[in-house]
Amino acid sequence: MTERASSVEALEAQIARLTQERKDLERQQQRLRVDELKALADAYAAQLKAAGFSIEEGIQALQPHRPAAEPPAPPRHQAIRPAPFVTAPKSQPRPPMDTVHLRAQSVLGSDAIDWLRRPHALLGGMTPSQMADTPQGEEKVLALLTAYARGA
Structure with a gap:
């Protein structure tokens, strides 16, 4: 039984080690996502600046788009435009x-x-x-x- 007990203890130790590795990898993945998001935000800010827009204007543009109301139909007597x-x-x-x-x-x-x-x-x-x-x-x-x- 001692051989079996040590085998169980070894498995439990391995499970604990793998669980800790998984947690470490999840934390590392989260840090990488934050870094990637920061890089994307910096690139977006640079593109806005290069195009002559402020960051505030860029943030406003990211808000959900509300469709504009259709412009009123021109009166029938108005001349046809080219x-x-x-x-x-x-x-x-x-x-x-x-x-x-x-x-x-x-x-x-x-x-x-x-x-x-x-x-x-x-x-x-x-x-x-x-x-x-x-x-x-x-x-x-x-x-x-x-x-x-x-x-x-």
Whole structure:
């Protein structure tokens, strides 16, 4: 029986050792997750800064998206507007909004028009189209599109 008792004691000791190793590995895994999260947060902050946004704007953008209310339908007597991607001939300089439309289309594809019309937290709740009406706003919208193109 002593051989069996020592065998049981050896198994119990091995179980205790393995249990402790598992706990140590779980603590190490948790530390690695925290380190990885810090690295991701630092990278996100750097991408925001490179695109001209503040960390506060980035945090706001991470909040759950609330769909914007549909804009009211224009009155029936209003003139028909040209398609949004009509461009000027090459001999004429492009209006700023054309540049934004083309960049949005190249980055977002068929979602570009919807994206340009939807309020965006990183743009202070304005739509990219509204923001692009000013030179500084156009730069912000183009920087945001550049960040999207890079996978931010």
